[in-house]
Structure formats: C-alpha cells, structure tokens
Amino acid sequence: MDQRELLLERLKSRLSKARLAHSLGVEACAVEMADRFGADREKASTAGLIHDCAKELTHRQAEELGNRLGIFGDEWMKAEPKLWHAPLGAYIAGRDYGVTDPEVLGAIACHTTGKPGMSALEKIIYLADFVEPRRDFYGVEELRACARRDLDEALIMALEATIRYLLNHGRTIHPHTILARNETIAKKMVK
Ligand SMILES: [Fe+2]
Ligand SMILES: [Fe+2]
Numbered sequence: 001m002d003q004r005e006l007l008l009e010r011l012k013s014r015l016s017k018a019r020l021a022h023s024l025g026v027e028a029c030a031v032e033m034a035d036r037f038g039a040d041r042e043k044a045s046t047a048g049l050i051h052d053c054a055k056e057l058t059h060r061q062a063e064e065l066g067n068r069l070g071i072f073g074d075e076w077m078k079a080e081p082k083l084w085h086a087p088l089g090a091y092i093a094g095r096d097y098g099v100t101d102p103e104v105l106g107a108i109a110c111h112t113t114g115k116p117g118m119s120a121l122e123k124i125i126y127l128a129d130f131v132e133p134r135r136d137f138y139g140v141e142e143l144r145a146c147a148r149r150d151l152d153e154a155l156i157m158a159l160e161a162t163i164r165y166l167l168n169h170g171r172t173i174h175p176h177t178i179l180a181r182n183e184t185i186a187k188k189m190v191k
Pocket of ligand 1: 055085111112129
C-alpha cells in the first residue's frame with residue numbers, strides 16, 4: 001500500500017461519505033493546479049486529501065484541542081468555530097496521519113483564512129477547496145475558469161467572495177483573509 005492509499009484508508013474510517021468525496025475532489029483539483037502552476041503534485045495530493053481531517057471533531061473536542069494547542073491566541077479565531085479545523089487539521093495530520101512536511105501542514109493550516117505570504121501550494125489548496133466539482137455557488141464557474149489561467153487572480157476572487165459572504169452575514173473577518181487579499185492585489189499592481 002502506498003502512502004496515499006494509507007491516508008485514504010484512514011480517512012475513510014473517520015470522515016463521512018460526503019466529506020470524503022469533497023476531499024477527493026479537492027485533491028484532484030489541487031493536483032491539476034499543481035501541474036499547471038508548477039507546484040509539487042505529491043504535496044498537493046496529500047494536502048488536498050487530508051485538509052479537512054479535523055472537520056468532524058465535535059465542537060467540544062475542537063475547543064479542548066484548540067485550547068491545548070493555543071490556536072485561540074487571536075480573538076478572531078476564537079469567534080469563528082468554522083475556522084478551527086484548519087490549524088487543528090495541521091496538528092492532526094501530523095499526529096494521526098504521519099505527515100511531517102511543513103509545506104503540506106502549512107497549506108492545511110491556512111486553508112480557511114488564507115494568510116499573507118502564501119506559497120503556491122497554500123494558494124492551490126485554498127482555491128481547490130472552493131472549486132472542486134461538488135461545489136455549487138453563485139459565480140463558481142467563473143472562479144473555476146479563472147483558477148485554470150491565473151492563480152493570483154483566482155485567489156483574489158475567492159478571498160473576496162469569502163469577505164463578501166462574511167460581511168453579508170454580519171460575521172467577523174479574520175485579518176489574515178484581508179491581508180492575503182490586499183497583499184495579492186498590491187503585488188499585481190506593482191508587476
Ligand atoms: Fe475546510
Ligand atoms: Fe474543504
């Protein structure tokens with residue numbers, strides 16, 4: 001059994017069928033984007049496959065683990081439970097799935113918020129999570145098309161869609177999401 005099969009076996013026993021299908025979709029998109037934009041396809045596969053490995057923890061489990069790991073150092077993380085499974089996922093990927101590659105763990109850790117200074121792999125995982133084939137939301141086709149031609153342009157679209165959604169729902173916006181969006185736009189302007 002190769003490493004991917006081992007990861008997949010473990011995921012199967014821990015994730016719902018729908019979440020597993022989503023994870024496989026993210027993996028396939030991430031590998032495709034890695035080939036297109038010159039990132040490591042093995043790392044894209046691993047990160048895509050297990051990016052949501054902490055998403056089915058109960059709220060209580062996630063809160064306990066988060067407190068133990070100190071992920072609530074910023075108040076915005078604490079305020080948005082939906083964000084927690086990214087840093088927790090990076091920890092669980094190491095603890096339960098034997099993943100040690102810092103680039104893979106980094107991509108899992110920032111897949112809900114983005115962050116300033118994202119690597120190509122981090123951008124790819126963030127985007128693949130948005131555009132995998134099961135995703136269906138207003139504007140997804142446009143975002144898919146953009147993700148086929150321009151990584152940074154697609155990242156800006158995805159970050160802005162997130163910011164708009166959070167604004168429309170009166171939710172907090174993690175500063176990393178805003179910083180990632182501003183930084184990517186600023187870089188494009190000075191090119
Ligand atoms: Fe996620
Ligand atoms: Fe996901």
